[in-house]
Amino acid sequence: MTRVDPEAPAESLGDDVASDAAPARLGRKRDHTRDPEILEAAIDVLAETGFEGMTIDMVATRARAGKATIYRRWPSKADLVLDAVACMKASELDADHLPDTGTLRGDLVAMIRPKTIEEAQRKLRIMAGLFGMISTTPELADAAHAAIIEPRAAVNRALLRRAIERGEVRDDVDVDLIASITPAMVAFRLLVERRPVDSGYLVSLIDGVLLPAAGVVPGPAAG
Amino acid sequence: MTRVDPEAPAESLGDDVASDAAPARLGRKRDHTRDPEILEAAIDVLAETGFEGMTIDMVATRARAGKATIYRRWPSKADLVLDAVACMKASELDADHLPDTGTLRGDLVAMIRPKTIEEAQRKLRIMAGLFGMISTTPELADAAHAAIIEPRAAVNRALLRRAIERGEVRDDVDVDLIASITPAMVAFRLLVERRPVDSGYLVSLIDGVLLPAAGVVPGPAAG
DNA sequence: TCTAAACGAAACTCGACAGTTCCGGATATA
């Protein structure tokens, strides 16, 4: 997405029309298959130690790369982290095929899966490790928000809009506000209260907060 | 509260019964009126730079103290910060005299004051600056939670319980969950979304999320 | 008034880490 790539070769797209400012450099070419491995290693270290605790040596060791190899590709630690966060691969299957059970509650509950919970926890830990840097680097804040928070909020917004189209939810509710309930509460639970986020908590969040806010009356299945 | 004070004189409570292990040391006495000044300076620096960005020199300069004076009282930077967070003076008037307007909504809205919002933002910025350290120091996590989050959640719980006693709210709602809605959403709004927390947002939070979750139907005043 | 400790200020030690450079080996162009 927001790749930095200070020395990206212009001929990567077309080498026959390399007329403009393409010096046609010789020598061994940079092995770009290492990029994602290094970025993943950076994300791993980030999740475990946070931005301040992370060292380039840790990333290099984890990626089985040399430190010079990393600095040949990213000009600084901050740039590496920014790129790593921006390139964090999006969830498992967020955008397109969402559950469609016919009810908002059914859709929301269907989104609860162990893998999803695990991934959310990992991402939130990464977010926590970035907080120190985030306050001074708006671009990092944007990247983190786009990679970690926005995908989940987008799912919630989509499910809510469908419920509105079905007539299950009134069309004057604040979709953005309601879609941010679960991300906010889950982040709070995990990072601030430091208590486990399990399916029980998520269900009580859906039934006790989100659905009431959306104006959905308890169906026959709810206690 | 959790003061460290490694060399606290035993005779601070009773100097006539200083029979046990009180060497009755001579020389100039430590000026304990400097303690709160140093701790406040630490909190200020913490709010501005976060734990990793904060240096003891900054704290010393801000408190117009020598670095040695600080290290004479706290054995390490971590201990200083832990003490500073634990000793953070509680809000303005949290615990005792809460608003009592007769309705849950009235009470919640009455809690919205510019000073309160400002203080909450400051505290949450401190919390953000602690995240890196919090993950490795549970005692700091507890101190931060007790000083920053718990007071506000306690107010919400008290207001909710009164509403339950009045019969305004059903007694089977999850009080703890509902009381954590505003802290969670405000923290999320400020730290993750990085958007302003004003009274408009707080009111929409109360009317759009908290009251529905509490099962309070919109009164005649609500649109 | 003498002594021991605290004070602010500044110099100091020491380890950690960002970033650089050098090495021997690999690899792609000319």
Place this chain on the structure above:
DNA sequence: TATATCCGGAACTGTCGAGTTTCGTTTAGA
């Protein structure tokens, strides 16, 4: 095959900050 650049690894430089020590001054107790 010669050359320029990549690779992983390791040594190196420079800075920064935690924690310590020193110094001249101040203050409480004996």
